[in-house]
Amino acid sequence: MDSRIPKLFFGLLVLCAAIHFSYYYPQLPGVMASHFDAHSIANGWQTKSAFFGVLAWVAVIAAFLVFGIPWAIAVLPARFVHLPNKDYWLAPRQRASSRRFLGAWFAWLGCVVFTVVVLAFDYAMKSNLPGGYPRDPARLWRLLVGFAVFTLVWAICMLRRFGRPPGNASPLQ
Numbered sequence: 001m002d003s004r005i006p007k008l009f010f011g012l013l014v015l016c017a018a019i020h021f022s023y024y025y026p027q028l029p030g031v032m033a034s035h036f037d038a039h040s041i042a043n044g045w046q047t048k049s050a051f052f053g054v055l056a057w058v059a060v061i062a063a064f065l066v067f068g069i070p071w072a073i074a075v076l077p078a079r080f081v082h083l084p085n086k087d088y089w090l091a092p093r094q095r096a097s098s099r100r101f102l103g104a105w106f107a108w109l110g111c112v113v114f115t116v117v118v119l120a121f122d123y124a125m126k127s128n129l130p131g132g133y134p135r136d137p138a139r140l141w142r143l144l145v146g147f148a149v150f151t152l153v154w155a156i157c158m159l160r161r162f163g164r165p166p167g168n169a170s171p172l173q
Contacts, residue, residue, distance in 0.1 A: 001100055003070065006107035010066050012061065013111060017020045017118045021052065022124055032128040040135035042127070051124070066110030070103035088165040101161060109154055117145045 034051050036078025046054070073081050078090040090099045123140060125144070126133040 001104040003100065003103035003107045005068060005112050006104060010063070010107060010111050010114065014063075014115055014117070015073075017032070017059075020118075020122070021055070024129065027050070027130065028125065028128050029089070036124065036127070036137075038137060040127075040137045055117070055121050058121075061112060062110045062114035062117065064110075065113060066107045069106045070099065071113075073102055074099050074104045085165050089162055098162075105154065105158060112120055112147065112150050112154075113156070116143060119143055137152065 030046050030048055031040030031045055032048055032051050033044070034046040034054075035042070036045050071084075078086050081090060083089055088094060116154075120143065122141065123135075127135055
């Protein structure tokens with residue numbers, strides 16, 4: 001599995017998000033509602049610069065998922081990597097294949113995490129625009145459910161791949 005496609009996709013997501021948020025930035029008030037309860041009632045506020053500073057930090061965290069974790073797995077000794085059956089999967093014969101798989105899967109995870117963050121920040125940002133966009137709490141709940149489903153499928157795929165070395169009986173295979 002090649003990680004170049006999700007890494008390229010991540011870069012495009014970052015570029016699109018930067019363009020999108022740059023367009024709306026001048027239209028926003030100096031202090032923004034930044035947190036909403038389950039009914040979309042604002043219950044937390046930040047300055048506009050702090051709001052976008054948090055967005056930038058979350059983007060860095062998502063980038064770490066895409067680039068940092070696979071890099072760390074590649075350079076750290078196996079004893080520092082928490083992976084089921086790591087003696088097999090990180091042995092010299094399997095290490096390159098395992099690194100490729102993990103690089104691609106963490107890159108897709110980073111893309112999804114970043115997308116969820118961008119959509120959540122977009123929701124908050126648009127709620128602060130003059131004239132305001134209608135708030136739809138169901139939109140955020142659908143986003144969270146979709147993220148939970150993706151994360152569950154992602155974890156199951158990881159367990160199917162690394163849960164047992166080939167040749168061992170496994171209920172996941």
